[in-house]
Amino acid sequence: MTPTRDEIEERALELWRLSNPSILITPEPEELKESGYWDRARRDLMTSDASKDREVLRRVAQSLLEELHRIQDHLGEGLLSESESKAVIAGLIKRVEELSARVAVATDIVCPRCGHSWPRTSSSLYATCSKCNRHFRVV
Numbered sequence: 001m002t003p004t005r006d007e008i009e010e011r012a013l014e015l016w017r018l019s020n021p022s023i024l025i026t027p028e029p030e031e032l033k034e035s036g037y038w039d040r041a042r043r044d045l046m047t048s049d050a051s052k053d054r055e056v057l058r059r060v061a062q063s064l065l066e067e068l069h070r071i072q073d074h075l076g077e078g079l080l081s082e083s084e085s086k087a088v089i090a091g092l093i094k095r096v097e098e099l100s101a102r103v104a105v106a107t108d109i110v111c112p113r114c115g116h117s118w119p120r121t122s123s124s125l126y127a128t129c130s131k132c133n134r135h136f137r138v139v
């Protein structure tokens with residue numbers, strides 16, 4: 001499959017953030033291309049599979065958490081003004097929301113009764129097992 005430009009940009013940004021966790025700005029596509037993240041992202045997407053996606057998501061979640069802690073430190077030390085911190089935190093919340101939507105889709109659903117598992121295809125909170133017919137709330 002050939003990744004779209006948006007997919008490449010999104011993945012390049014993830015890779016960039018993992019390598020540059022302390023920089024709070026978002027680089028432009030040109031900068032991502034010049035620094036090699038664009039090509040890495042394209043290669044990454046061409047060879048992607050579900051488990052790798054989950055691993056990337058896990059690492060992005062970890063880096064977001066670290067970034068949040070760093071912002072808390074900055075705020076505590078008075079290094080960020082109130083308006084700066086509001087903008088940074090709004091951006092962070094948006095990324096966490098995007099991430100949780102993707103994690104929800106990337107995670108398999110496991111039936112608590114029989115252990116049957118299948119890929120999640122919607123963000124619905126409830127699922128019904130096709131093997132034992134158990135209806136349950138998805139964690």
Ligand SMILES: [Zn+2]
Pocket residue numbers: 111112113114115116129130131132133134
């Ligand atoms: Zn079941």
